[in-house]
Amino acid sequence: MSYRLLARLEVDEGKLERARRGLGRFLLATDVLDREALPAGEVLKRYKDQGRTVERGFRFLKDPLFFSGSAFLKRPEGVMALGMVMALALLVYALGEWALRRGLAETGSSLPDQKGKPTQRPTLRWVFGLFIWVRLVELEGRPLVLNLAPHHETAVRLLGAGRYYLLE
Structure with missing residues (x-):
């Protein structure tokens, strides 16, 4: 016994257009007013690239282990001070991650990821x-x-912490 199906696909342009109009939108703004200097596609690309920069670092604020709900600040100066400390901590964290990844790439080394596979881009x-x-x-x-395993030694050397862990 065998079956055969013969079908034809037709697109209902009216339904497709109505579905497109119902899609969500978001606005991206820039202070560069010259469209030739900064085309819309480039604005979108730069916006999406933020995921690899500082914006990604603030994800920890949503982590329940961070206890951000337990910080009670009454004065605006305290909020500003905490923001400054957090921004500086994030800068140090980002620089450390960048230095580690650069060192891994330059030396051809790797560290194990969550599945035990080698990676040159660990967090x-x-x-x-x-x-x-x-x-x-x-x-x-x-x-x-x-x-202290060999991958620990690799990380320690690349982060410049050998005197603390390798007792050099």
């Missing part, structure tokens, strides 16, 4: 998590670092 948050079981103990008066 700094993930790298910090890799060190959860690394311990500094003192044995007979001498410092000793426990559970």
Whole structure:
């Protein structure tokens, strides 16, 4: 027994246009008024590229582990000060992640990702998590670092923290 289906596709332009009109929109604004200097496509590209810059760093504010709801600031100066501290911390974090990724690329090294596969683009948050079981103990008066694997040493060297973990 066999079956055969013969079909023809037709597009209802009226329904398609009504569906397009119902789609959501968002506005992007710029202070560059010359459309030739900054075309609409470039504005959209730059907006989407923000996901790889500072904007991505503020995702942690939505993380329930951050406890952002527990910060009670009464004066505007306190809010501004906290914002400045957070912006500086995010800058340091972004620079550390950039330096680590650049070092991994330049040396051809990699670190394990969440699935154990090698990556040259780890997040700094993930790298910090890799060190959860690394311990500094003192044995007979001498410092000793426990559970330090080769990928830990790679990260430590690239971040310039060798004197703390490798006891150099």
